[in-house]
Every structure is written in C-alpha cells, then in structure tokens.
Amino acid sequence: MAKKNTSSPASPAVQGAAAGSSARDTAVGYMHSMLLQRRFEEKAAEAYAIGKIGGFCHLYIGQEAVSTGTLSVLRSDDYVITAYRDHGLALVRGMTPRTVMAELFGRAAGCSGGKGGSMHLFDRKLNFLGGHGIVGGHLPIATGVGFAISYRGGDQVCVCFFGEAAVNIGAFHEALNMASLWNLPVVFIIENNRYGMGTAIGRSTAQQDVVKRAAAYAMIGTSIDGQDVYGVHDEMAAAVERARKEHRPTLVEVRTTRFMGHSMSDAASGTYRSKQELDESMQRDPIQLLKKKMLADGSLTEEHFAKLDEEAKVAAQDAWDFADAAPEPAPEELFAHVLSDGPTADTAGYVEAGR
Amino acid sequence: MTVMTYRDALNQALREELKRDDSVFLMGEEVAEYDGAYKVSRGLLDEFGPKRIVDTPITELGFAGVGVGAAMVGLRPIIEFMTWNFALLALDQVVNAAAKMSYMSNGQFPMPMVFRGPNGAALQLGAQHSQAWESWLAHIPGLKVVTPGTPADAKGLLKAAIRDNNPVIVLEGEMLYNTKGEVDENPDLIVPIGKAELKREGDHCTIVTFGKMVLVALQAADQLAKQGVNVDVVDLRTVRPMDVDAIANSVAKTNRAVVVEEGWEVCGIGAQVVDYIQRECFDDLDAPVVRVHQADVPMPYAKNLEKLAKPDAAKVIAAVKRVMYLGD
Numbered sequence: 001m002a003k004k005n006t007s008s009p010a011s012p013a014v015q016g017a018a019a020g021s022s023a024r025d026t027a028v029g030y031m032h033s034m035l036l037q038r039r040f041e042e043k044a045a046e047a048y049a050i051g052k053i054g055g056f057c058h059l060y061i062g063q064e065a066v067s068t069g070t071l072s073v074l075r076s077d078d079y080v081i082t083a084y085r086d087h088g089l090a091l092v093r094g095m096t097p098r099t100v101m102a103e104l105f106g107r108a109a110g111c112s113g114g115k116g117g118s119m120h121l122f123d124r125k126l127n128f129l130g131g132h133g134i135v136g137g138h139l140p141i142a143t144g145v146g147f148a149i150s151y152r153g154g155d156q157v158c159v160c161f162f163g164e165a166a167v168n169i170g171a172f173h174e175a176l177n178m179a180s181l182w183n184l185p186v187v188f189i190i191e192n193n194r195y196g197m198g199t200a201i202g203r204s205t206a207q208q209d210v211v212k213r214a215a216a217y218a219m220i221g222t223s224i225d226g227q228d229v230y231g232v233h234d235e236m237a238a239a240v241e242r243a244r245k246e247h248r249p250t251l252v253e254v255r256t257t258r259f260m261g262h263s264m265s266d267a268a269s270g271t272y273r274s275k276q277e278l279d280e281s282m283q284r285d286p287i288q289l290l291k292k293k294m295l296a297d298g299s300l301t302e303e304h305f306a307k308l309d310e311e312a313k314v315a316a317q318d319a320w321d322f323a324d325a326a327p328e329p330a331p332e333e334l335f336a337h338v339l340s341d342g343p344t345a346d347t348a349g350y351v352e353a354g355r
Numbered sequence: 356m357t358v359m360t361y362r363d364a365l366n367q368a369l370r371e372e373l374k375r376d377d378s379v380f381l382m383g384e385e386v387a388e389y390d391g392a393y394k395v396s397r398g399l400l401d402e403f404g405p406k407r408i409v410d411t412p413i414t415e416l417g418f419a420g421v422g423v424g425a426a427m428v429g430l431r432p433i434i435e436f437m438t439w440n441f442a443l444l445a446l447d448q449v450v451n452a453a454a455k456m457s458y459m460s461n462g463q464f465p466m467p468m469v470f471r472g473p474n475g476a477a478l479q480l481g482a483q484h485s486q487a488w489e490s491w492l493a494h495i496p497g498l499k500v501v502t503p504g505t506p507a508d509a510k511g512l513l514k515a516a517i518r519d520n521n522p523v524i525v526l527e528g529e530m531l532y533n534t535k536g537e538v539d540e541n542p543d544l545i546v547p548i549g550k551a552e553l554k555r556e557g558d559h560c561t562i563v564t565f566g567k568m569v570l571v572a573l574q575a576a577d578q579l580a581k582q583g584v585n586v587d588v589v590d591l592r593t594v595r596p597m598d599v600d601a602i603a604n605s606v607a608k609t610n611r612a613v614v615v616e617e618g619w620e621v622c623g624i625g626a627q628v629v630d631y632i633q634r635e636c637f638d639d640l641d642a643p644v645v646r647v648h649q650a651d652v653p654m655p656y657a658k659n660l661e662k663l664a665k666p667d668a669a670k671v672i673a674a675v676k677r678v679m680y681l682g683d
Contacts, residue, residue, distance in 0.1 A: 079428065113461030122460035129427055130460065134451050140417045141452060144424020144432075151380065151406065151430060158424075171447075174417025181412070337462035338496050340520040344596075 024299040028308070030072070030229045031294065034064040034287050035312035037088040040097050043316040044087065044104055048264045052324065053104045057118045060088035062259035065286035066191055067092045069232025070159060073240050079145050081129040081138050082161040084119035085191075085258075089161065093128050095121065097319035107326035114329045115337070135196075136166040139175035139188070146184030150247065157243040159187045159236075164253075165196025167210050176251065180217040185243035187236070190253045191226065197262045198272035214251040226256030227284045257281035357540050362532040364506035365395045368513040369433070371542045373403050376431060379517060382409040382418055383435030383472075392437045393473060393532055419445035419470065423452045426468040426522075433517060436472035439488045439526065445470075446491075453522040454497030469516045471525035474502075475567055475617045476654055478530070479661060485654035487618035489566070492524045493595040493627075499548055500524040500595040504569030506536040508592055511546025519548060528567040549593045551601035557585025560675050561605040563628050564615040565591040568666060572615050575671035586675060594624050602628060603635040610641040613674040615666060620648045645674040 021029070041061050047053045060067070067088040071080065082089050090100050095111055103110025104118050112122050112131075121131040129145065132138035142160035149156050166172055167190065179186045190210055194201050201208055214221025220242065224235045232254060239250035259282055261268050269278040294300035334350070335343040359367070373379050385392045387400040387410040400408040411418040415436065422432035436442040442449070449470060456464045476485035493500045499521055503509040509527065516523035554569060555576050564572045569590045576586050587605045591597060606612050612632055614625040625646040632644055650664040676682070 112459060112463075115461050116459045120459040122463050124460070124463040129424075129464070130456075132452075134447055137420070137447055137451060140420020140448065141424035141427065143417070144421035144426075145428050146424075147421050148425040148428045148430045151425070171416055171420065174412075174414040175420065177412060178414065178417055178421060337458050337460075339499075340457055340462065340465035340467075344496070 027290070027294050027299045030068050031287070031290055031300070031305070031308055032312070033068040033092055034229070034290065035309055036097065036315060037064045037067065037091055038287060039309070039312040039316040040091060040100070040319065041087055043320050044101070045260075045264065047104070047320060053118065054106065055117055056084065057104070057264045058085040058262065059258070059260040059264070060085050062282070062285070063191060063193065063226065063256045064088055065229040065232055065290075066161075066189070066226045066254050066256055069229040070189065070236045072233055073237040074157070074159065077127065078156050078240075079127045079129055079158040081142050081145065081158065082131065083135065083138060083163065083166070084131070084133050085163070086119065086121050086131045090121040090123070090128060090131075093123070093126050095123050095126065095128065097315050098322040101319035101323040102326050105323040105326070106328065107323055108329045108333070109322070109326040113333065115333065136162065136169035136171035138162070139166070139171050140178075142186050142188070143175045143179045143184060146179055146186040146249070147182065149185055150182065155185075155244050157185045157187060157240050159189060159240070161189045161191055163196060164190050164192035164194065164201055164210055165199070165204060166190075167213055168205060176213075176217045176219065176249070179249040180219045183247045184249055185247050186249045187239045187243055188249060188251045190251065192253050192255050193258045195258070195262070195273060198266065200272065211251060211253040217251070219249055219251050221251040221253070223253040223255065226254035227286045227289055229286060229290055257284070259285075356537040358535055359506055359538050360532065361506045361509045361527070361534050361536070362393065362395055364510035364538050365513055365527065366397060366399075367538070367540070368510045368517070369396065369399060370402065372514055372517040373399065373407060375542070377407075378429065379431045379433065380407040380409060381433045381435060382411055382422060384411055384413055384437050386410060386435050391435070393529065395527075395532070396435070415441050415445040416448060419448035420452065422468050422470075423448055423456070423466065426453070426466045427456065427464050431467045431517065433469045433471065436470065438484065438529070439472055439474040440484050440486055442470070442472065442488070449492070449498070449522070449524075450495050454495045457521070458497060465520050466522045467520045469513075469523050469525055471513065471516070472527060473529040473532070474526035475528055475530075476661075476665060479656055479658060480654075481656045482653035487566075487616070487649070489526060489594050489616070489618055490623045492526075493624060498522055498524055498595060499593065500526065501548055501593045502526045502566035503592060504531070504566050504590055506534065507538045508546055508552075508590075510538055511544060512548065512592065515545040515548050518545065523548065526566060531567055534570065546592065549596045549598060551589050551591045551593075551598035553587060553601070553605070554590045555586065555588040557587050558609060559584050559586060560611040560613060560679055561587045561589060561602070561609045562613050562615060562671065562675065563589045563591065563602055563605075565594055565624070566617060568615045568617050571666060571668050572671055574668040575675065578668065579672055579675060584675065584679065584681070597627070597631070599631045599635060602631055606632055606636040607639045610639050611678040612640075612644045613647060613671065613678055614644060615647040615671055617666060618649055620646065620651055623648055642678040642680065645678050647671050647674050
C-alpha cells in the first residue's frame with residue numbers, strides 16, 4: 001500500500017496542504033501555489049514579448065485555483081496529464097520554476113530538454129505525463145493510464161485536464177466511454193473558461209451544460225466553481241476517492257476564466273470577448289478571493305501576503321535568470337530520442353551532407 | 356521447422372510473447388470472444404483471459420490512445436486494427452502521440468508498443484477497404500514499420516516488434532494469412548527489424564520488394580528463370596529503417612533494378628528506394644530503375660478492373676525485361 005501523501009513531495013507549491021498541517025498552513029500553501037503560477041506566467045509573458053520564448057505560449061492566468069485545488073488531493077504516485085495550457089499544473093505538481101522556464105526558453109536544462117517547448121512539459125519522476133498539443137488527443141491516453149493502473153491492480157488515479165471545447169471532439173467520447181465501460185480510475189476535468197480559442201461556447205456546443213455529457217457514459221458528473229480553491233479541493237477529493245476506492249471515473253466541470261487571450265497571439269478582450277465581460281470575470285480572481293477569505297478569518301495579514309507575493313516574484317525572476325543563462329541543447333541532441341535505441345543519425349554528418 | 360500458415364505464425368508469436376512477458380496485452384475490435392476478425396488471435400482469450408485479450412468498442416482513435424497511455428506507464432500494448440483502412444481514424448494517436456512521445460519528452464517516455472493488422476487489397480473489397488499504407492507510416496520519424504511477406508518473417512518480425520522499445524507498425528496481409536511456409540518453432544528466435552533478406556539469387560537484375568509483393572516477385576523470378584533471366588529478390592522486410600546496404604550490394608552486382616510495391620506510385624516506398632539507389636549506386640547502373648505499383652486510382656470493384664489496377668507477376672516480368680532492354 002503506497003503511503004498516503006496529499007502532496008507530491010517535491011512540490012513547494014502545495015506543501016502547506018500536506019497531511020496533518022493546520023488549516024492556516026493549508027491556506028498559506030494554496031496562496032503560495034497560486035501566486036507562484038501567476039508571477040511565473042507574468043514573467044513568461046514578458047519573456048515572450050521580447051522574443052526569449054517562441055512559438056505558441058498559452059497562459060493559465062485566472063485558472064490557478066483549478067490546478068492548486070486539484071493537485072493538492074493527489075498522491076505522488078498518481079498521474080497528471082493535460083493539454084497545452086500546462087505551465088501552472090507543472091509547477092503545482094512540483095517541477096521547479098527553473099526547469100519549466102528553461103523549457104520555455106528552449107534550453108537543455110528544461111524539463112523536456114528544450115525539445116518539447118511550452119506545450120510539451122514532461123516529468124517522469126513526478127508522473128507528469130504532458131503537455132499535449134492536439135485538442136482532445138490526450139483523453140484516450142488518460143484512459144490508457146487508467147487501464148494500466150487497473151491492469152496492475154494498483155490504487156493510483158489519473159487526473160486529466162482539458163478545455164470545454166474538447167467535449168466536441170470524438171476523442172472525448174471515445175475516451176469517456178471506455179473509461180466508464182471498464183471502470184477505470186480516471187478523473188476527467190473540464191476547465192470551462194467558455195472560449196475555445198476565440199469561439200464562445202454558445203457558438204460551438206449544442207448542450208452548453210457540458211457536464212450533462214456524463215450521463216451518456218453512465219458516469220457521475222459534477223459542476224463546480226473553479227475560482228474557489230477550497231471548493232475545487234473538496235470536489236476533487238471526492239472524485240479522486242471515487243476513482244481510487246470504487247474504480248469509477250468522474251466528469252468534473254470546473255467553471256473558470258482565463259484572464260489572458262487564448263495564447264500570446266491574441267488580446268484578452270476586444271475581439272471575441274468584450275472588455276466588460278472580462279472585467280466582470282476578473283472580479284472573481286482566485287487569488288483575491290482566497291486573500292479576502294484569509295484576511296477575514298485572520299490567517300493572513302497584508303504584510304504576510306506582500307511577503308508571499310515577493311517570494312513568488314523572486315522565484316519567477318530567478319527562473320528567468322537561470323533560463324536565460326542556460327545553454328541551448330547541444331547539436332547532437334537533434335537526433336537523440338527519436339527512437340529509444342539511440343541517435344538515429346549523426347548530427348555532424350547531417351550538417352556536412354547539407355553543404 | 357514446421358510448415359504453418361502466416362496466420363498461425365502470427366498467432367504463435369502472440370502466444371509466445373504473451374507467455375514471456377505479462378506486461379504484454381492484445382487489444383482491438385473482436386480480438387477476444389470472436390477470436391479475431393481474421394482469426395489471428397484464435398484461442399488467446401481462453402489461454403490468457405479477458406484482462407490481457409481485450410475486446411474494444413468500435414473506436415479506433417480511442418483504443419490506439421489507450422495503448423499509448425498504457426505504454427507511457429510501462430505496459431507493452433499490442434493494438435490490433437481490424438484493417439489498416441480503419442486505422443486512418445487513429446492516425447492522430449499513431450503519429451502525434453506514439454511516434455513523438457519519446458522525442459517531445461527528451462526520452463522520458465519511450466513507447467514500447469505495436470500497432471498491427473492487415474494492410475493492402477484483398478479481393479473485390481472496393482475502394483475504402485483496399486489500400487496499402489506503407490509509405491504513409493514509413494514517412495514518420497519515431498516509428499518502425501515492418502512488412503513480413505512469409506510465415507517465418509511474420510512470426511519473427513512480430514516477436515521483434517513486441518520486444519522493441521519503440522512503436523512498431525506491423526503490416527500484415529489479408530491475402531497472406533492462408534499462405535504456408537516453414538517456420539522455426541524455437542520461441543527465442545526473432546527476425547531483426549531493419550534487416551532485408553535475399554529471398555532468391557541471380558546476377559541479371561535486382562528486384563527490391565516487401566510485404567505481399569514478395570510472393571509476386573518470386574513468381575515472376577520463377578518465370579524469368581525459365582527464360583534464362585536470373586534475378587536477385589531483395590525482400591526489405593522492414594521499410595523503416597530500410598536496409599540500404601542490402602539494396603546497394605545487390606544493385607552493385609546486377610547493375611539493374613526494379614522496385615515492386617503494392618501501393619500507389621506518388622511518394623511511394625519505391626520512390627525512396629530509387630533515391631537510395633541513385634545515391635549509393637549511381638555509377639553501377641546500366642539502366643534507369645523501373646517501378647511497379649498499383650495504378651493511380653482508388654481500387655475499383657469490378658474484377659477485371661481490379662486486376663488491371665494491381666501489380667502482378669506479368670507486370671514485374673515486363674519491368675525486368677525493360678531494364679534489361681529485352682524484347683517480349
């Protein structure tokens with residue numbers, strides 16, 4: 001029997017939530033976790049703007065209570081898999097800001113050796129299974145992880161995050177059907193921020209009450225407020241327990257808002273989403289909601305908050321400095337890991353042949 | 356050595372590898388209770404039980420992805436497609452997930468898995484059920500693609516594929532399942548991936564081929580021998596990675612080559628083989644290389660048109676005569 005551990009050991013982000021800790025420590029841990037994600041991604045946006053980060057870069061800002069609340073209920077031997085909006089989850093699971101930022105900068109010290117990039121963060125030691133770039137593509141993979149857990153008779157759980165727009169792709173249907181049919185320990189988490197890229201849910205989805213889809217798979221479905229970290233924690237604890245003990249999957253809709261554009265390529269508002277709508281949503285910033293609650297119950301002071309925030313900013317800056325100074329992948333890495341047998345070609349020969 | 360069918364050779368490979376390693380499982384449509392749509396998995400459910408011989412819904416993308424997920428956390432899945440025609444629906448998992456996971460994760464997540472099933476045309480199954488996918492799959496870095504043409508190679512290559520730590524595509528042939536040949540029953544024997552075999556020796560011309568076309572090339576070789584023309588038949592057995600040395604060694608000897616494949620011409624495997632030949636054997640060639648392939652049309656249903664569309668021994672013989680500047 002694996003030891004009960006409500007936090008991954010390497011995760012500084014939710015260590016306050018470790019078993020046996022006080023309610024105050026738990027709250028402080030949540031705050032630390034969400035601030036780290038927020039300040040890290042603000043730094044990433046800055047780096048993107050000056051070309052230190054390339055390609056696509058999808059920020060999680062506004063959705064931090066989902067990652068913090070969910071991963072706080074997992075054991076270190078559970079599995080986490082997500083789509084391309086993956087920085088926050090990677091940090092909360094326990095990847096260091098340095099290794100994540102180095103990946104965004106395309107450096108050898110990155111969690112995927114600089115060969116994955118923003119959308120493909122992986123960490124085998126943390127059972128962090130990516131970082132996937134095709135909408136819905138990782139849902140059958142999550143079902144497969146659940147299949148493997150069941151095959152071996154284990155009691156781990158796989159949690160799988162995806163956006164609400166993914167419910168319209170066939171992979172969603174195929175993955176949930178098999179997970180329920182075979183009683184697999186997977187929690188499917190719809191992060192419903194109401195926009196699939198620039199398409200509002202009303203323009204893409206006939207049944208906007210997306211959690212009703214659960215009925216099609218004879219699966220329990222629940223719908224919760226994703227801005228309240230405690231609410232997320234409690235519902236995920238129930239869903240994870242259902243997977244672990246009863247081997248039943250759950251579909252959880254978490255209603256949230258991304259405060260940024262779909263990626264760094266689009267404005268947060270003004271095209272497909274009105275400024276007024278965004279401004280109203282931002283009134284429910286998960287960090288501010290938690291801060292208000294903690295100030296009210298006396299578990300936090302303004303000074304303590306400022307200190308936590310400063311720590312997060314320092315960690316983000318440290319990640320930047322580390323990534324900026326870190327070496328790029330060596331040329332020999334070009335042909336490494338295409339296959340697990342070793343390099344598939346010699347880089348020097350490849351360069352020579354091209355001359 | 357025992358004479359058995361290609362189908363039984365595959366069945367034996369599955370049985371031996373399932374016995375050898377309990378992280379191996381077989382999943383697909385009708386593989387368990389129905390004994391396999393083409394009976395390749397006959398008897399395996401009884402022997403290994405429903406945990407390891409798993410029937411799926413009709414959901415190719417889904418169960419291909421289940422295989423990827425299971426491989427990520429250390430199992431060794433064998434994913435059967437009832438035919439590769441249906442696997443088009445699963446290509447996102449094969450190409451975007453299985454083939455790239457190792458690279459994207461910097462080697463943290465190797466993909467020890469097999470995708471297998473019948474490939475290519477059978478008889479009068481019409482356009483959507485009669486296609487050869489070798490070149491599509493061989494195009495992708497991160498995959499290995501094997502194309503056994505005989506029962507011995509079917510057994511040895513499938514066993515090698517199951518033991519390999521990379522995603523391996525095994526392209527079988529519906530028309531091959533009933534063919535017979537000698538197979539070594541030693542459970543430790545495999546056929547190494549990436550090694551061609553000279554199936555027949557001759558000095559006049561090289562025929563490079565693979566999969567179902569091996570039998571066609573050998574038929575052509577028999578008939579050519581009666582006319583005094585002796586050919587090398589190089590069976591690639593694996594189309595990715597390709598055994599370029601075996602091709603070059605033969606062409607250096609014969610100075611002439613014909614490439615025979617079941618699929619379409621444009622961007623086909625034959626185009627790649629010809630590229631290797633011009634790179635490695637430019638000074639050896641006494642004639643331009645000729646390719647034999649399916650006509651550039653969706654497969655027609657009518658028997659006469661289907662026959663016209665498919666490569667056959669007569670077309671191979673004509674091609675060999677062309678590169679040898681022989682008249683009919």
